[in-house]
Amino acid sequence: MKVPFLDLKAPYLELKEELDAAYQRVMESGWYILGQEVEAFEEEFAVYCETKYCVGVGNGLESLHLILRAMEIGAGDEVIVPANTYIATWLAVSYAGAIPVAVEPDINTYNIDCKKIEAAITSRTKAIIAVHLYGQPADMDFINEIASRHNLKVIEDAAQAHGARYKNRRVGSLGDAAGFSFYPGKNLGAFGDGGAVTTSDANLADKIRLLRNYGSRVKYENEVKGFNSRLDELQAAFLRVKLTKLDEWNERRKQIAIYYLQSLQEVVDLKLPYVSEWAEPVWHLFVITHPQRDNLKNHLDTSGIGSLIHYPIPPHLSKAYIDNEWTRGVLTITENISTRIISLPMGSHISNKLLDRVIEVLQKWASSSK
Numbered sequence: 427m428k429v430p431f432l433d434l435k436a437p438y439l440e441l442k443e444e445l446d447a448a449y450q451r452v453m454e455s456g457w458y459i460l461g462q463e464v465e466a467f468e469e470e471f472a473v474y475c476e477t478k479y480c481v482g483v484g485n486g487l488e489s490l491h492l493i494l495r496a497m498e499i500g501a502g503d504e505v506i507v508p509a510n511t512y513i514a515t516w517l518a519v520s521y522a523g524a525i526p527v528a529v530e531p532d533i534n535t536y537n538i539d540c541k542k543i544e545a546a547i548t549s550r551t552k553a554i555i556a557v558h559l560y561g562q563p564a565d566m567d568f569i570n571e572i573a574s575r576h577n578l579k580v581i582e583d584a585a586q587a588h589g590a591r592y593k594n595r596r597v598g599s600l601g602d603a604a605g606f607s608f609y610p611g612k613n614l615g616a617f618g619d620g621g622a623v624t625t626s627d628a629n630l631a632d633k634i635r636l637l638r639n640y641g642s643r644v645k646y647e648n649e650v651k652g653f654n655s656r657l658d659e660l661q662a663a664f665l666r667v668k669l670t671k672l673d674e675w676n677e678r679r680k681q682i683a684i685y686y687l688q689s690l691q692e693v694v695d696l697k698l699p700y701v702s703e704w705a706e707p708v709w710h711l712f713v714i715t716h717p718q719r720d721n722l723k724n725h726l727d728t729s730g731i732g733s734l735i736h737y738p739i740p741p742h743l744s745k746a747y748i749d750n751e752w753t754r755g756v757l758t759i760t761e762n763i764s765t766r767i768i769s770l771p772m773g774s775h776i777s778n779k780l781l782d783r784v785i786e787v788l789q790k791w792a793s794s795s796k
Contacts, residue, residue: 429771429780431732434610436775437675438617441667448663458659460639467662468622470669474589475598477624479631482657483638486585486607489621490518490555492655493603496633497579499524503552508538509760511557513741515583518605519555527551528742530759534700536560536713540568547572553579558587558597560736561613561679561710562701566592566600581605584624588614589676591706598624608657608665613679613708613774614672616661675774679709682776686712689785693792697766711736715766722791723768729787734769 438445452463464482472480483489499505501523507515509528519526529546532539537559554573556564566582573580580601584590588606590597598604608620623634636643641652687698697715701707713736716722726733740760742752754761771784 427780427783428730429732429776429783431734431769431771432611432773433775434615436773437615437668437671440775441671444667445664448667449660452660452663455659460656461659463659463662463666464657467657467666467669470666471622472624474596474669474672475604475624476596477599477604478626479624479628481623481625481631481634481638482662483621483623483634484655484657485619485621486583486605486609487514487518487521487621488638488653488655489605489607489623490515490581490583491521492634492637492653493581493605493623493630494518494522494524494553495637496630497553497602499552499579502550504548504550505552506538506543506546506554508555508557508559509740509742509757510536510538510763511559511583511741512585512737513744513746514585514607515555515557516741516747524552525550526741528757528760530757531559531763533759533763535562535564535702536763537562537564538569540565540572543569543572544576547576547578551576551578553581555581555583556601557583557585558590560699560713561587561590561708562699563587563590563592563597563600563705563707565702565704570601585609585621586612586710587708588612588710589672590708593704594706599626602627603630608661613676613710614665614668617664618658618661620657620661620665621655622657676708678774679772680707682772682781683707683709683712685778685781686770686785690714690788693788694795696788696792709772711769712772713767713769715763716768717766718795719766719768721795725791726768726787731784731787732771735764735767736769738764740764 468480503524510531582604585607603625608616641650
């Protein structure tokens with residue numbers, strides 16, 4: 427029995443009629459860029475995220491990049507980022523011309539360790555990017571308190587956390603602005619690339635709308651050097667359909683996570699995800715750690731169980747940042763995590779039968795490895 431890491435076809439099959447109708451609606455409209463579907467989705471997603479504004483953009487990386495640009499953060503400035511994150515968070519800072527300053531993660535949640543942020547702040551620091559990694563909210567009150575004392579902007583990287591809550595508040599509304607990705611594998615995924623910025627700052631939202639469209643409000647009248655980063659009408663129409671199911675699908679992910687946590691707690695040397703009492707994660711990923719990670723992954727592969735490593739190479743050790751002269755051993759917690767993590771199959775449409783197969787394979791492997 428093969429178990430895919432994620433079934434991307436199942437959501438379409440569930441919503442086939444509604445998604446096909448959305449496709450027909452857009453195609454028959456004859457309007458495919460920045461039209462009624464994008465405007466409607468922006469309104470609906472802003473309400474969902476409990477913010478005043480949403481601006482649709484090309485993808486998650488560009489959502490963060492445009493936020494930084496709109497905040498006028500650039501050359502010579504420093505932005506605090508988690509050491510343990512996908513490289514897109516760092517790239518957004520680099521694209522703006524600023525310098526990413528890495529802070530190690532909390533060993534339990536794998537989100538940025540708030541107690542280590544203040545030591546990384548210098549006179550050049552302009553912002554903190556908090557990543558809600560794997561769908562687990564970062565400790566935003568702690569981060570906002572630090573930012574307030576040092577007059578820093580706070581940006582949420584919510585690319586993996588659509589619908590998550592922190593102390594009963596929706597992720598995406600917890601800082602000055604938030605960047606979302608609608609990459610197909612996300613909890614709220616498009617059928618291609620897409621992204622959005624949420625904020626309650628009218629001026630910031632206006633700047634991002636300007637920047638995403640060549641720096642233009644009126645065609646051929648370019649006020650600033652902008653970019654081409656626009657959410658497609660077709661993807662917006664699809665996202666509007668899927669947004670109506672997001673809470674239901676997230677609840678299914680939660681139940682799957684609970685089932686994993688209950689079934690795997692006795693597996694030797696397996697470290698399961700930790701959830702803070704104030705967090706309501708949406709379980710974009712279910713990430714475990716094991717000292718024999720590579721052997722475990724090989725066993726899962728040969729057993730037909732899909733698994734992935736998020737992420738095998740920390741940004742500071744990637745070739746992309748070799749010019750920053752980072753060396754192995756500087757960010758030891760991040761590096762250690764990267765050698766032990768592995769993500770198990772997770773998605774709103776995985777069946778109980780497939781879950782049982784994953785758990786059975788893990789339990790048998792652990793018993794035979796003693």
